[in-house]
Amino acid sequence: QVQLVESGGGLVQAGGSLRLSCAASGRTFSRYTMGWFRQAPGKEREFVASTNWSGGSTTYADSVEGRFTISRDNVKNTVYLQMNSLKPEDTAVYYCAATLYGSTWDARRYAYWGQGTQVTVSS
Secondary structure, three states, rough: OOEEEOOOOOOEOOOOOOOEEEOOOOOHHHEEEEEEEEEOOOOOOOEEEEEEOOOOOEEEOOOOOOOOOEEOOOHHHHHHHHEOOOOHHOOOOEEEEEEOOOOOOOOOOOOOOOOOOEEEEEE
């Protein structure tokens, strides 16, 4: 079992940057594919990015490709989401999640979720 705790959210102006962190408990962190999702008010949860167990394979939603970077540190049991060139439409609660499946955008395949961290981008 994996417990996930996100941090790093906040308020930022459009064009700015934030780095989210997700700390995982447990000794088997490196076995898991890790993903980031987000949910804006009144909208469904959507896939943002994922990374395989080693960090060598990453996948991004079209809306964040080129602006966001997912990475992981298996020694620190942490996954990161570096967000640059932020836009007001990036405003959402961001969640990290873990799955034993390969990299996937499908939220239903992720068994473990954090509590979320709010990101607000002002125009």
